[in-house]
Amino acid sequence: MFYKKRPREKPQIAMAPLIDMVFLLLIFFMVATVFPDKVGVKVEKPEADTSKALPRHHLLFAIDREGVLHHSERTLSYDEAEGIISAAVMAKPDIAVIVEPDKSSVAGQLVHFLDKARIAGAKNVSIATRPEYEK
Numbered sequence: 620m621f622y623k624k625r626p627r628e629k630p631q632i633a634m635a636p637l638i639d640m641v642f643l644l645l646i647f648f649m650v651a652t653v654f655p656d657k658v659g660v661k662v663e664k665p666e667a668d669t670s671k672a673l674p675r676h677h678l679l680f681a682i683d684r685e686g687v688l689h690h691s692e693r694t695l696s697y698d699e700a701e702g703i704i705s706a707a708v709m710a711k712p713d714i715a716v717i718v719e720p721d722k723s724s725v726a727g728q729l730v731h732f733l734d735k736a737r738i739a740g741a742k743n744v745s746i747a748t749r750p751e752y753e754k
Contacts, residue, residue: 678716679718679719680700680718682718683721684723688728690703697732700732700735701738704716704740705740708741709740716743716744717745718745729746
C-alpha cells in the first residue's frame with residue numbers, strides 16, 4: 620500500500636483577522652487614552668462673578684504665586700513677554716492678551732505685566748478669573 624505524497628502547502632498568514640485586531644487595538648488605545656485638560660503652570664485663579672469665556676485667538680500668560688511669568692510652558696522675563704506680545708499684535712492687531720495670575724501672587728507683578736502688554740500695543744488685555752460657582 621503506497622500513499623501518494625501530496626505536495627505540502629506553504630503556511631500563510633491570514634491578513635483579514637490581523638487587520639481586524641490592529642483596528643481593535645487602535646480603537647481601544649484611542650478610547651483609553653487620557654488627554655490632559657490643560658498643560659502648563661498650575662495657577663489658582665481668583666474668583667469673579669462676571670467671568671466670560673476666552674476668545675478664540677488669544678495669547679495666554681500665567682503669573683505663579685512667586686511672581687514668575689510663564690507662556691507656553693516656559694518661563695519668561697517681562698521684557699520677553701513684551702516682545703512676544705508686540706510680534707503677535709503686529710500679525711493680528713485685535714488679538715486678546717490674557718493673563719492668569721495666581722490669587723496668591725503679588726499685585727505689582729500683575730500691574731507690571733499689564734504695563735508691558737500695553738507698551739507692546741495690545742488693546743485687548745484681560746485678567747483670567749474663575750467663576751464663583753467653580754470652587
